[in-house]
Structure formats: structure tokens, C-alpha cells
Amino acid sequence: MCRGSLTSSLHDRILFNEVRGLLSEFYALLKANDEAIRFLFITGITKFNKASIFSELNNMVDISLNPQFGSLLGYTHEEVENYFDSYLSRASTALNLSKEDLLTRLTKQYDGFCFEVTANQKVFSPWSLLNFFAAPGLGFCDYWFESGGRPSVLLEYVKSHTIRDPKEYGREKTISLASLSGSSDVESLSDIGLLTQEGYLTIKAVEYGNTVFLDYPNLEIKRAMAQLYTELLLKGKVAGQVGAGDIVRVLNNDDPEEVFHILNRLFTAIDYQNYPVVDETSVRAFIQVYLAGAGLDPKVERHNAHGRSDLEVNVGTRLWVFELKTAHEGKSAEAALQEAIDQLTSRRYGEQDAVGKLERVALVFSLTERRFVRWATVSET
Known part of the structure; x- marks a missing residue:
């Protein structure tokens, strides 16, 4: 009960307060018998406000972050x-x-x-x-995600927080040391803090005395996080349920046209409420999340001597380089496609790598139709 009951009831304030009361009674019992306890070790995910929970057990030593x-x-x-x-x-x-x-x-x-x-x-x-x-x-x-890396509390909590935006997946994340190490109440608990305490994010550096820089600890967690983003965007479904579950096979064996179609199946399945794909950056972010969740390691804005590509991913002996553009009011799909082709050609993306086969693809996403409407391949120069 001490480990997970409070976090498991974050989405239900009535239940949360009931559990908080029970825990306070439990801690009061421990304190009343402290002369009989030589060693007591309490673990948990989130530290909630001491005034409301731990006032009955105020002789603890907090070793978090020590x-x-x-x-x-x-x-x-x-x-x-x-x-x-x-x-x-x-x-x-x-x-x-x-x-x-x-x-x-x-x-x-x-x-x-x-x-x-x-x-x-x-x-x-x-x-x-x-x-x-x-x-x-x-x-x-990947063992972590299915063994408890996808707790219901996190799924419930993040539905109304910034994790819903796919652009958040690859962004640098920070939190104050005070917020990470201090106690929270259910109203003030931040999504970044909860992700760190759940293990999705980890400490990379602490600078300026109070700023904690966070990132995914490893590839396993990075992929788990991508799967979580994808499920939220698809309203609880996984890519396979919307006809987009074989992207690794497609990238390894098939041609760019099939990639075009499988991406459209994915984007068409995104829940329309609070639709998060609103610009070129979010189009790229959702593809990044999708590929990472499929077990790949996509790179965004990869630099070479001429510029930086939108997105690259290695699959087997193939390197896929995607240049993404959006068609919107004032910019036609044909103009956007030509711009993407010109960039792939002039900036020679992917040519710095020794790969079996280089696939360079220009893709145009229509913000009004909410789907990809044009694609083209660019040969090596």
C-alpha cells in the first residue's frame, strides 16, 4: 500500500484523499512504536506534501538524490x-x-x-x-515497458498534460532541483517531475545550482516513451491496430511509395480532438515518435557540411533520409515538393555515410487534408 496507492489514485481526488488518510494512520502507528523499530526503509514514486501525509512520521531521513x-x-x-x-x-x-x-x-x-x-x-x-x-x-x-513501465497512473495523468504534443518527445527538458526533490500535492505535481520519478526521464546534469537537465536514460526507455506518445495520439491504440505496424519491414524491404501509404494510415488514425499536428515540426516529431516506438533510432536535424536533414533512420543496410514540407494556405503541394527535392539534392543529405543503399525521400503533408499528398525520391548526385 505504501508504494503505489497514492499515485494510482491521482485521477480520482476522492479516492486519493481516502488513501492519504489511511497512510497517515499507518505512519502514526509506526511512530507510536518507533522504540521497537531498528530500521525502516520506505520506497515510493512521488513524495506528497508532508503536512498532509508525513506529519505523523516526521523523524524520517530522506535519501532521495543523495x-x-x-x-x-x-x-x-x-x-x-x-x-x-x-x-x-x-x-x-x-x-x-x-x-x-x-x-x-x-x-x-x-x-x-x-x-x-x-x-x-x-x-x-x-x-x-x-x-x-x-x-x-x-x-x-525491451523488457521495461511491458513489465511496469506503462503504469495506468501515468497514462491517466499525461492525457491532459504536455506529453500529448509529439514535439515534446525530442525536446530538452529541465526542472528545478527544488521541484524534483521537494514534496508535491496532487494539484502541483508536474508532468516532468512525474516522468522523472517514474523512470522515463533521468538526471543528465545539474547546473547553476538549481537547474536539472533531463533526458531519456537509454534506448529501451526512449522507445517506451515513444510507444506511450503513440498510444496517446491514437487514443489508446497501437500502430498495428491502424494498419501501420510493419514499418520496420517496409523500410527494410519495400519502396518509398509504401512508406508514403503507411505514414498516411498512421496520421489518419490520430485522434481529431486537440489535433496536435499543426506544422512541419509536429509532422516530423510524430514520425520520429512512431519510428522510435517501432524499435528504431531516428535522428532529427542531422548535420553535414551543407545543412541539416529533417529526419534520418538506419534500417538494415538502408539509410532513409526524409525531407518534410507542409502544404498550407499560400503554399501549394507542388511548390513544397519541389523545395524539398531541391534541398535533398543541393545539400547532399546522407552522402556522408557509407551505407548499402541510400533512400532520400521528399514528403509533403497537407495541413488542411491532414495527410501526405505528395512524395518523390532523389537519387545520389
Whole structure:
């Protein structure tokens, strides 16, 4: 009850207050018997206002964000190497990777969580890492999301907050140290704070004494977050339910026309209420979210010597480079398409990479029709 009841009832104020009352009674009982308790450790997700909950248990020591306990909730890189050596050897054999390459992949996939204010100590997710070691032959699967990374409280809470906007997915996020470390009440709890406490965001740096810079800890969480955005935009559905679930296969095997059609199936399925796709940036953001949620690692605004591309993604031996434009009042679809083609040609996007096949695609999204209306490919120059 102490761990999740309050956060599980955030969307129901009556239930929230009932649970808060029960917890206050429970804490009062603990304090009344403190002479019989040698050690008490309480965990949770969100700290709620002490005046309303913890006034009955005001002799606690809060170790949240304390560097001394920064590695308490995960495995450090050194611990993985020291205590899981035999498992690393087994995984190396199963995946035909050197131990060095294996650790690099594991770090990118499951490491990066930080729970202390110096931002120096990073830890692996125990759940994900242990599941990987249990069946390394399956590869670098995503375990966190389906095992509790998608709590109902978060889904309910973020429906009315900024997470609904796909542009928020790739933006830098900050929160004050006071807001992150202090107590909240249900009315003042921020979406950024909740995402950090739930594990979707983690501490990357603390600067200027009170500004905490946040980001996704690893690829597993980045993809989990993208899936959450996609489900919210599609009103609880997943991409496969709207005919857009095989994008990895399409990008790996099919031609640009099929990409055009599968993207249209996706955008047509976005819930019309508070429609979030309103400009070129949000078109790109939703494609980024969609590709990330499918297990890919899309890059936005990737630089070369001539400029920066809108969006790039590697799939197998193919590199896809997308230049996105919008058709709207005052700008025709044909004019937007030609502009995208000219940019792909003159700025030579993707040519700096050694890839098996370079696919450069110009796409035009109509803001009035809410769908892609033009596409074209550009050959290497």
C-alpha cells in the first residue's frame, strides 16, 4: 500500500484523499512504536506534501538524490563486469560479440539511470539486465515497458498534460532541483517531475545550482516513451491496430511509395480532438515518435557540411533520409515538393555515410487534408 496507492489514485481526488488518510494512520502507528523499530526503509514514486501525509512520521531521513545512495537502485558498470562475468561470456557467445562490444550495446540499451544530484553515478536497470542475461539469444529486447513501465497512473495523468504534443518527445527538458526533490500535492505535481520519478526521464546534469537537465536514460526507455506518445495520439491504440505496424519491414524491404501509404494510415488514425499536428515540426516529431516506438533510432536535424536533414533512420543496410514540407494556405503541394527535392539534392543529405543503399525521400503533408499528398525520391548526385 505504501508504494503505489497514492499515485494510482491521482485521477480520482476522492479516492486519493481516502488513501492519504489511511497512510497517515499507518505512519502514526509506526511512530507510536518507533522504540521497537531498528530500521525502516520506505520506497515510493512521488513524495506528497508532508503536512498532509508525513506529519505523523516526521523523524524520517530522506535519501532521495543523495550521492551516497546513487547506486542503490541499479547495477553499476563495475558491478556488471565483476559479478556477471560468466553471464557476459555466455551472452558474447550467443550473440557472436566481443565482451567489449557487448558491454557497449548493453550500456546503450539498459544503462543510464541517475538518481543523485552530482549526475556522476549511472546504473543499469536490474529488471532489464537480468531478463537479458536469462535469454541472451533473444538479443537486446525491451523488457521495461511491458513489465511496469506503462503504469495506468501515468497514462491517466499525461492525457491532459504536455506529453500529448509529439514535439515534446525530442525536446530538452529541465526542472528545478527544488521541484524534483521537494514534496508535491496532487494539484502541483508536474508532468516532468512525474516522468522523472517514474523512470522515463533521468538526471543528465545539474547546473547553476538549481537547474536539472533531463533526458531519456537509454534506448529501451526512449522507445517506451515513444510507444506511450503513440498510444496517446491514437487514443489508446497501437500502430498495428491502424494498419501501420510493419514499418520496420517496409523500410527494410519495400519502396518509398509504401512508406508514403503507411505514414498516411498512421496520421489518419490520430485522434481529431486537440489535433496536435499543426506544422512541419509536429509532422516530423510524430514520425520520429512512431519510428522510435517501432524499435528504431531516428535522428532529427542531422548535420553535414551543407545543412541539416529533417529526419534520418538506419534500417538494415538502408539509410532513409526524409525531407518534410507542409502544404498550407499560400503554399501549394507542388511548390513544397519541389523545395524539398531541391534541398535533398543541393545539400547532399546522407552522402556522408557509407551505407548499402541510400533512400532520400521528399514528403509533403497537407495541413488542411491532414495527410501526405505528395512524395518523390532523389537519387545520389
